[in-house]
Amino acid sequence: MTSHRVLTRRNAGWMALAVAAVLVVTALIVAWIAQPGESRQTAATPAPVETATVEPVRTPTATPTPTGPAADATVYDLSGLPEVTVFAVIPELPVDDDPLGDVVGVAARSVEERAPVFAEPGGEPVAALPRDYVYDGTVVPVIEQYDAWVRVMLVGRQAYPSSGDPAQLTGWMRTQDVELTAQDAVVEVSLGDRTVDIVRGDRRESVATDFGYGVEATPTPVGRSFVMTVRTEPSFAYTRGNPLIYLSVQSPTLDGFGGADVAITAFHYHDARSGAVSNGCLRIDAAGAEALAALPLGTPVVITG
Structure with a gap:
């Protein structure tokens, strides 16, 4: 019994010492927490990283360089100048130096x-x-x-x-x-193949697979030209009332024709319309004349040999 009480007293003493130690440590912690922030070591809050803003490089917009001959803003007096018409003969104007060249459209x-x-x-x-x-x-x-x-x-x-x-x-x-x-159409005529086609981009409309053209002395002019005008002329009995499609180009051998001082090339209807039979005109059937007459004035026509 005596030894048991002694051990109990000793245990109680140790426990008292432990409690006291805990109280001391707690007091120290409370005191540390209560200190001002300057004397206390705290985890630093990371400063925000500033991302540099990249300004886009401003490239000046290039001014398009004018193409071709320089502009001319001169106001001209046109009163004494000859007018460009089917009857005109103007030596100062050049002929086409690339008669089988392309057209612009x-x-x-x-x-x-x-x-x-x-x-x-x-x-x-x-x-x-x-x-x-x-x-x-x-x-x-x-x-x-x-x-x-x-x-x-x-x-x-x-x-x-x-x-x-x-x-x-x-x-x-x-x-x-x-x-x-x-312009969306070009008329292509092949004297060699005896064909007339209206071409629009990739589409080709056949107008004739045979036609009449100029004899050797009065040949059909080869090269590019255009639809000048479209007329129906009852006095030309051979057309049988079908339209004539007059071109801008005239005969390479005739100064005039039929009493006029012009010799215009044209598409027109004729009963005799195969091979070299005309004074230069292109003789086609009625359906062909109607198809060509429906084209806008100024439509290019390219005739090849």
């Missing part, structure tokens, strides 16, 4: 009553193209196109066959003087 027409026509950009005008004319020929296809200028095919001639070159006439016009419209 654009037609031009004068904005005003008359527009200046130049032999070359930068020169003085040598003729005037009317906006309207009784025999048309005022909607003209573009064969070269630039910012300030277009080169176009024209009606009329540079010279009569007996004195010079009567081939397809051309001239230059300022884009400021014309309205430009898109």
Whole structure:
């Protein structure tokens, strides 16, 4: 019994010491927590990382470089200039130097009553193209196109066959003087294959698989031209009332025809319409004449041998 009480007293003493130690430690912790933040070590809050903002590099927009001949804003007096019509002979205007070249697919027409026509950009005008004319020929296809200028095919001639070159006439016009419209069709004529087709992009409409054309002395002119005007002429009995589709190009050998001082090439109906039988015109059937007559004025026509 005595030894048990001794052990109990000793245990009680140790327990008292342990409790006292715990109280001391607790007091120290409370005191540390109560200290000002400056003397207390705390985990630092990470400072935010500033991400640099990359400013886009500003590249100046390039100004398009004008293509082709320089613009000409001169106001010209057109009163003394010859008018570009089917009857005109204008030696100053050039003939087509690339008769089998491509066409642009654009037609031009004068904005005003008359527009200046130049032999070359930068020169003085040598003729005037009317906006309207009784025999048309005022909607003209573009064969070269630039910012300030277009080169176009024209009606009329540079010279009569007996004195010079009567081939397809051309001239230059300022884009400021014309309205430009898109063209979607080209008439392709092959004298060798005896075919006439209306071509629109990838589509090809056959107009004729045989036709009449010029004899050796009065051949059908080869090269590019365009639809000048479309007429029905009852006095031409051989057409049997079908339309004539007149082209811009004239005979390479005839100064005039039928009492007139012009020798215009045309598509028209004729009963005899196979092979070399005409004075240069292209003789087709009634359906072919109707199809070609429906094309817009100024539609390009390309005739190959």
